[in-house]
Each structure stands twice: as structure tokens, then as C-alpha cells.
Amino acid sequence: xxxxxxxxxxxxxxxxxxxxxxxxxxxxxxxxxxxxxxxxxxxxxxxxxxxxxxxxxxxxxxxxxxxxxxxxxxxxxxxxxxxxxxxxxxxxxxxxxxxxxxxxxxxxxxxxxxxxxxxxxxxxxxxxxxxxxxxxxxxxxxxxxxxxxxxxxxxxxxxxxxxxxxxxxxxxxxxxxxxxxxxxxxxxxxxxxxxxx
Numbered sequence: 001x002x003x004x005x006x007x008x009x010x011x012x013x014x015x016x017x018x019x020x021x022x023x024x025x026x027x028x029x030x031x032x033x034x035x036x037x038x039x040x041x042x043x044x045x046x047x048x049x050x051x052x053x054x055x056x057x058x059x060x061x062x063x064x065x066x067x068x069x070x071x072x073x074x075x076x077x078x079x080x081x082x083x084x085x086x087x088x089x090x091x092x093x094x095x096x097x098x099x100x101x102x103x104x105x106x107x108x109x110x111x112x113x114x115x116x117x118x119x120x121x122x123x124x125x126x127x128x129x130x131x132x133x134x135x136x137x138x139x140x141x142x143x144x145x146x147x148x149x150x151x152x153x154x155x156x157x158x159x160x161x162x163x164x165x166x167x168x169x170x171x172x173x174x175x176x177x178x179x180x181x182x183x184x185x186x187x188x189x190x191x192x193x194x195x196x197x
Contacts, residue, residue, distance in 0.1 A: 026103050029176045030096040033107060033169065037091035040165050045084030047157060051077040068146025076154045107173050114166035121162060124155030 055070035055077070098106060128151030135144025 025176070025179060026098065026100055027096050029172070030094070030098055030103055030106065032172060033110065034091045034094040034096070036165070036168060036172070037094075037110065038088055040161070041084045041088035041091060044080055044161065045088065047161075048077040048080035048084060051154075052081065064142040065146045068143040069150045070146075072147040072150035073154065076150060080154075104173075107169065107176075111166055111169050111173075114162045114169065118159055118162040118166065121155050121159035125152050125159065128152035128155055 051073050055074040058066060058070040061067045128148045132145050132148030135141060
């Protein structure tokens with residue numbers, strides 16, 4: 001009889017301990033995701049600012065190809081800078097107090113956005129290539145080539161950026177699932193598989 005009582009007390013204390021650990025693990029998981037999002041937006045914003053600075057100084061180039069490249073690069077990176085500012089604000093004001101399901105859904109959401117962006121990046125690269133290759137005749141050939149080259153360069157950077165951050169977020173998700181207690185791991189993993197893209 002005493003052994004059953006000890007097992008019951010151990011079980012209750014163990015459950016209480018897990019109840020305290022799990023919310024903290026979830027909070028840390030959410031904090032880590034948003035900190036990585038902030039770092040990503042700082043990288044994107046830095047890329048944009050460097051390109052804006054370089055292209056602003058080259059807008060008066062006498063070479064139409066160079067001038068066109070920097071016109072498109074300036075426009076493209078002005079948009080990148082806006083996205084970086086908005087994304088940084090979103091990540092810095094995010095709610096860390098999500099439950100397990102909400103946390104995994106938020107993780108799925110950022111991973112989906114990154115994969116969709118990677119698909120769009122491939123379209124950008126292809127469009128830039130087409131503009132550079134097939135737009136190389138006529139009186140606007142140099143302008144088209146400059147625009148196409150700028151789109152390819154920015155598309156390639158964004159593709160590398162999106163795939164890298166997708167991989168980082170995916171690794172964080174797998175590490176989080178391995179860290180939670182075994183009895184929750186099965187349901188969390190099945191939920192993750194259900195939510196996985």
C-alpha cells in the first residue's frame with residue numbers, strides 16, 4: 001500500500017514539475033523564433049541599405065547598362081528595406097506566451113512564408129534572366145539588361161536568405177520537439193507532421 005502511495009506522490013510531483021517546465025520551454029521556443037526573425041530582418045535591412053547606398057552613388061553613370069542596373073537595384077532594395085523594418089517590428093512585438101499548438105502553428109507559418117518566398121525568388125531570377133537575355137535588342141536593350149541583372153542578383157540573394165532561414169527554423173522545430181517530455185512528444189510530433197508543409 002505504501003509503495004502505491006509513493007508512486008502516486010512521485011507521479012503527481014513529476015506532473016507538477018512538467019507543468020512548470022513545459023510552458024517555459026514553449027516561451028523559450030517562441031522567443032528564439034522571434035529573435036531569429038529579428039536577426040533575419042537585420043540582415044535583410046543591412047543588405048538593402050548597402051545596396052541603396054551603392055546604387056544612389058551610381059545613378060548618374062554615363063553607361064546606360066550601369067545606370068539601369070542601379071535604378072532597379074535602388075527600387076528593389078527600397079522595398080527590401082520596407083519589408084525588413086516591418087518584419088523587425090512584427091518580430092519584436094510578438095507574443096511569446098503561446099500554447100503548444102499555437103507555437104507550432106506560428107512555427108509552421110514562418111516556414112511556409114519562407115518556402116513561398118523561395119518559390120517567388122526563383123521566379124524573380126527567371127524573370128531577370130529573361131529580361132537580360134531576350135531584352136537585348138532594340139533601343140531599350142541596355143536598360144532591359146541592367147534591370148534583368150539587378151533582378152537576378154537580388155533574387156539570388158533572397159533565395160539564399162529564405163532557404164537558409166527556412167533550414168534554421170526547421171532545425172529549431174525539430175530540436176524543440178526532441179526536448180519536450182516523451183508523453184507530449186508523440187502528440188506534438190503528430191501535430192507537427194499534420195501542420196508541416
